[in-house]
């Protein structure tokens with residue numbers, strides 16, 4: 001039997017220095033690990049599998065590193081060159097190229113940098129193959145034959161393998177052979193790594209050697225970094241299957257693997273197990289190696305995990321073999337459970353096969369990730385190029401800007417220098433000018449001083465001359481004035497005499513007038529009696545008419561009774577008929593007489609009014625409202641019978657002898673109302689004027705007096721003159737309907753404030769400019785843009801007054817106490833038509849509440865109030881002027897001097913009836929104003945304003961202006 005045929009002869013190994021592969025691997029940064037082993041492997045091993053298997057190198061390195069572990073499996077510690085076994089198997093076994101990162105035997109590994117699953121699988125495969133084909137037959141041979149040299153099994157099977165060259169038929173002979181190879185390789189490596197290269201230092205695991213400063217990362221490395229984070233997303237299955245594999249980046253794998261797995265790196269570390277175990281001359285005793293669970297020693301970093309324990313004897317008795325190899329002369333006698341082992345290996349083999357399959361899948365995922373990373377790296381490289389170009393451009397721009405900046409700085413320097421020069425020049429100029437100006441000013445000062453002195457002298461002389469002249473003139477004037485005074489005194493004496501005579505004459509006239517009035521009164525009484533008689537006659541006639549009607553009825557009955565009767569009956573019927581006709585005629589005559597009487601009454605009434613005077617003045621004193629108002633003035637009403645006089649005790653006066661006295665000032669008016677009189681009684685006096693307005697007269701009723709004297713109370717209070725007048729007019733209109741008179745009544749309410757007209761019936765926002773228009777033919781005044789309300793019911797008057805009050809209150813917020821600072825005029829137009837007589841009349845009733853009559857000097861006001869007061873005083877003065885001019889019978893009446901007189905033009909004067917109420921405050925504090933008001937009223941009272949004329953005309957005669965009553 002040729003054992004040489006049976007024995008395994010390893011193919012020629014290429015245990016060259018792994019550094020080229022390492023460098024290649026490192027330079028690729030783990031992106032492509034495949035070419036490593038294909039280039040380093042021996043030609044014999046190369047065809048056995050794909051040349052670009054990515055895990056070949058790690059696996060091979062693993063074999064080289066873990067030879068002792070491998071040998072432990074076979075019970076041939078240190079004897080079997082695992083590298084040789086590995087390459088033998090890689091050349092023979094079909095699974096050699098299968099790669100995986102998952103280690104199915106992970107639980108057996110305890111290294112800090114565990115071998116890849118591929119390397120572990122390959123190890124197991126090769127181990128099992130070696131066991132089946134090399135060791136077991138040989139062991140069988142040993143067991144069966146003792147120390148036989150022939151390779152026979154129990155069945156006489158011959159393996160056909162070449163017999164080992166070593167004569168010994170024990171496993172130790174094989175191990176020895178492999179050991180030789182291993183040793184030679186290790187020696188070669190040791191030699192190659194005696195002086196570690198820079199790269200070797202870099203890859204040294206455990207950090208025993210100093211590390212160079214980290215180089216700047218290439219784009220490929222940078223590309224690899226994000227991949228680390230992407231890995232779980234890209235190949236989660238792979239990462240999950242990589243349990244037990246240290247999670248590192250691809251780049252770090254590229255660098256870490258050599259450090260941990262490649263023989264060159266591990267060999268450079270003298271302290272590693274590998275170095276210790278197979279390094280030249282430093283191999284420690286085998287028994288001291290720390291076995292892993294799989295029997296692999298841990299070479300990375302020299303650290304050995306797990307408890308170091310004595311290697312257990314395997315079932316195959318490897319330990320015995322080991323011991324025997326230590327004592328080669330003693331043959332192994334122990335029996336083996338080969339079948340059990342084989343089954344175990346079969347199982348493991350299946351597991352590993354599955355692991356390889358999954359590893360292939362993972363590998364594809366990794367490759368895709370790497371492809372992505374490459375693309376990313378390329379993109380980044382392009383970006384970097386582009387950024388570099390931009391950077392260059394910006395650099396050049398910065399350079400040009402820098403140049404510009406320098407140029408500008410130079411320019412600036414030049415300008416600064418120029419400016420400084422200019423400044424100096426200006427400074428010198430200014431100094432020169434200042435000196436010059438100073439000189440001129442001094443000169444002018446001197447001149448002015450001289451002129452001033454001259455002027456002063458001249459002025460003094462002129463003043464002295466003027467003084468002299470004025471003194472002379474004053475003396476002349478004094479003599480002249482004293483002469484004039486004497487003349488005036490004489491004149492005054494004669495005028496006083498004339499005046500006394502005139503007074504006497506007037507008194508006589510008054511007496512005559514009074515007697516005339518008495519006569520008229522008696523006429524009126526007679527007329528009234530006559531009217532009463534006529535009324536009684538009318539009553540009698542109507543009674544007679546009724547009687548006659550009764551008689552007629554009786555006669556009719558008689559006629560019916562006597563119908564068929566005689567001629568007597570028909571005669572009596574005719575008589576009755578004639579009497580009836582007579583009675584009807586008498587009734588018509590009585591009615592006509594009644595209308596005639598009414599007309600005559602009007603004529604007589606107006607004649608009486610005219611005789612009383614067309615301007616009448618009445619005085620009213622209001623009561624003291626409360627004691628807090630102050631002391632009451634001393635006011636007396638001496639003529640209780642006629643109620644026409646008021647005596648006011650004037651202020652204290654000092655006589656020429658120094659005595660203080662108070663004069664009683666009597667004032668006489670048409671009527672004086674003491675404080676106790678109510679509005680009703682007052683209205684009784686003015687109702688005749690309201691009747692005149694109905695008869696077609698223009699009537700004006702003023703209230704004049706100082707603020708708080710009771711003007712508004714008299715005019716506009718709920719029972720004042722305005723509401724009463726309107727109510728009276730309604731009543732009269734209703735009664736006159738019997739006499740064929742129909743009336744329309746229109747009201748408007750205006751205010752004169754600061755010589756401007758305002759409509760009190762239109763809210764402030766809608767106010768338009770009011771304009772006064774006069775109709776000279778009709779003697780009527782209209783106010784343009786002024787609201788006119790048809791007063792067809794008594795309620796409307798109250799609504800109208802309320803609205804006017806509201807609008808006045810709104811205006812009062814702008815100008816304080818506006819109501820007492822303006823004149824308000826209530827204008828009532830009355831147009832009547834008689835359907836029987838075809839008469840038409842148009843009268844106007846003006847009820848005026850004048851503004852407070854305080855004098856400016858007393859009121860002590862400023863600003864807006866002063867303007868108001870001036871306007872009030874002006875308008876009141878104008879009113880006085882108009883009345884005075886009317887009294888004098890002047891050809892020109894100054895109506896246009898104020899808005900108020902202009903508005904009341906046709907209600908003041910010849911064609912109108914005027915009544916002035918002078919309102920008096922009862923307080924001592926208002927005494928001066930009271931006297932002033934009473935004096936003004938007296939002046940008005942003494943004025944005779946001609947004869948009032950009614951506007952009553954026959955219809956159709958208005959245009960011709962005829963038929964005036």
Ligand SMILES: Nc1ncnc2c1ncn2[C@@H]1O[C@H](COP(=O)(O)OP(=O)(O)OP(=O)(O)O)[C@@H](O)[C@H]1O
Pocket residue numbers: 621622623625675677705706707708709710711712713714819820821851852919
């Ligand atoms: N005859 C009177 N009987 C009772 N109270 C009166 C009488 N006359 C005036 N008063 C009261 O005196 C006060 C002042 O009267 P009123 O406002 O009418 O004065 P006026 O002259 O219109 O003042 P102004 O010019 O400021 O409008 C009011 O409170 C009013 O009620």
